[in-house]
Amino acid sequence: DAGVTQSPTHLIKTRGQQVTLRCSPKSGHDTVSWYQQALGQGPQFIFQYYEEEERQRGNFPDRFSGHQFPNYSSELNVNALLLGDSALYLCASSYGRKRYTFGSGTRLTVV
């Protein structure tokens, strides 16, 4: 039984560019959340998707947007990249709002 799958694992982008990160949830899970983890910090909640809609959002600018597809997979898009967007981006899936399972993350470096 595959867990949460994220792609790509690593990514290097230039300031001002746009990036799309992908997440496939664990089988049976219908809710996907995205977190940003800066080096040496705990994960910070970006937003959560359920039934293809953004259900809840953290304190992140509109440059961060997402999408959930009918098969429950999800994308995180970040526009106009800043150096400060460099971080590990984690996807977590759940059935309902308990027992979140995290993926291994996408390491984004903005240069």
Added chain:
Amino acid sequence: GQQLNQSPQSMFIQEGEDVSMNCTSSSIFNTWLWYKQEPGEGPVLLIALYKAGELTSNGRLTAQFGITRKDSFLNISASIPSDVGIYFCAGQSSSNTGKLIFGQGTTLQVKP
């Protein structure tokens, strides 16, 4: 962003020693979670706590949900080298159930 206060920030201990770490919040939570993260991996759930005063074990790990609902504790008994990693607490409130709020993490190193 909002974070919990987790302490200590780091620990360097001898194999076989017991470890204690804690997490405090200014807000009440109805769920406390403890995760472990190893290099290159995402956080892995160790213990989930759902009721004030609850004490739950998972092997050598024991965690407690504080009576005030504003704190939680994690103990690791008889540490072994594979306990090395970063331990995070996370809280979830009843009014904000979609969001986990994490502590800054406790880095544990175990000397064989």
